[in-house]
Amino acid sequence: MTTTTACPRCAEPTVTTGFPRPWCPSCDWNLDRAVPVVFGWRWLDRRLHRVAYRLTVGQFEALAGGPLVPRKMTAARFVTLAAAVLLLGGVLALAVLGLWLIFFDFFSLATVGGIVLLGLAFLLRPRLGSLGERRPLDEAAAPALFGLVRRVAEAVGAPTPQIITVEYDLNAFTNAVGLRRQRVLGLGLPLWATLEPQERVALLGHELGHFVNGDIRRGPLTQVAETTLGRVADALDVDGSADAGGFIGLLTRGLGWILSRTTSLLHLLLVWTSQRDSQRAEYLADELGARAGGTDAAVRLEDHLLIRDALDTVIRREARAGHGPDAWLAAARLARANQAPNIPLLRRLSRHADVSLFASHPPGGLRAEMLERRPRVAAAVTLTETEAARIDAELKPFAERVRRDLAG
Incomplete structure (x- = not known):
């Protein structure tokens, strides 16, 4: 935390935590400059950001004190399905x-x-997804991990994924691929290794919750709508650096530019239409994560992700030094302890910096606050240190490959 000057609006001390300019944690002075670039025109980005901020905060307030259950049909879902x-x-x-x-x-x-x-x-053509170069984890080689996933799936009322993969980044995901819509759970080893046992349970609860939280992005038809328009725009986009080819070439490029930009705008509008529902689904997935691992663990998980950049730095440092997951966990614990005083500031900053009409996830600070404002729940699944160590041993064969990737 770096205190600089007094806020010109409320006279409270300003800080530069997480943002290169001084800002006020009391009245949010100067945070209107933390506007993500969308179109590149500052005046337009700032106006869209203000709209997104009102919608995001309004949705948060409505959900924090009300019911949070999956919705089968909404206006956004209807529009997206019709477009598909x-x-x-x-x-x-x-x-x-x-x-x-x-x-x-x-x-x-x-x-x-x-x-x-x-x-x-x-x-x-519609893309139904595939595993690509990912290799499914064999259940016989990781019975403790598969057993934990089944326990968490039962706790949150979600189907068990048929495929589990080990990933190389600070992330985790679920998806359904192929004609048979096989459910896939991807666990980023750098993220998994730096979480405490109950936080791992909360992570699984959140990810598996995407199978039952009514996320508009997960249906095969809605995926078609949100990807096909983008491909149409790319197909219509004509390279302006190509030879003019006379009047016909100029006309072709001009028409292609107009059609491409029009299609891109329609694509953005369609994405914007679905993002409110997607953010609502994320809140529900967070609540399912809390149901699995407990509210405290779910809140710590959200705060863990707020310092993702700091974690990535220390993990890569340890990887370049030749150290594996045990060292990543120790470094992450130290980073979390060092960043603990800044968490309230980073939460507040995220309410501005991570807001967008086109964001599929709510700001991390609001997600943690949502969990704290809703009724607290105890963990439905407990992961002991012994069980966690057994899972780590099962994932150890992947550690060196992930370490080399991080070091590179």
Whole structure:
């Protein structure tokens, strides 16, 4: 914490914690400068930020004292599903028209047009996700981890993931991939290794909660809507550095620019429409994490993520020194102790710096405060130090690969 001068608005001491400019933790003076860049036009970004701030705080106040349950249908979900159906219908129409043109007068100019349309339909096809290069963790090699995941899933009323993967970053996620919609849980080893046992339970409760919290981003149709428009915009975007090619080339690039920007704007509007529901779902996932690991552990987890940059720094330092997860945990504990006085300030700062109309997650400070304002709950699942050590031993074969990745 660095105290600099008195606030010109309320005369309280200002600080520079988490922000390069002095700001006031009493009245938020100067935090209007902590505006994330969205469009690059400062006047527009600041106005959108003010709208996002009002919506975010309004939603927080409404949920903090009211019911927090999954919603099956909302206006945002309806709009997103309708857009998905229209986009899928458009892609199917392109494919059908392309096939018709190919066989209408084979081989002619129409055939070339049909091939182009088929290629465009293939480019815009729905993506159902895949594991990519990730390797599923074998349950026989990690029975303690799989057993803990099952216990947490039962505690929060969520289905058990069929696949667990070990990731390389300070993160964790759940998803459903493929035609069979296999449920995947990804655990970033740097994050997992730096959490205390009950915080790990809260993390699992939060991630598995995404299977039952009504998150608008998780449905296959809604995923189509939020990704296909982006691909359309990319396909229409013409490289301005290319040879003009006369009037026709200039006209083509101009038309492509207009269509690309229009599609991008529609994409942004669609994303903005769904983000209020997504943030609501995150609050519910946090509550399910608290149900699994206890309120105290869930709050500590949120504060842990507030100092992600500091944690990333010390973990990479230890990785470059050749040290593994035990050293990461020790370094993280020291970083958390050093940053503890700053947590209230970082929470307050996040209410401004992490607010956006296009943010899928609420600010970290509001998430911790939401848990503190709602009824406290005891842990439904307890992870002992012995069980945690057994899980660490199961994940040890991955540690060196992750360490090398972090060191690099």
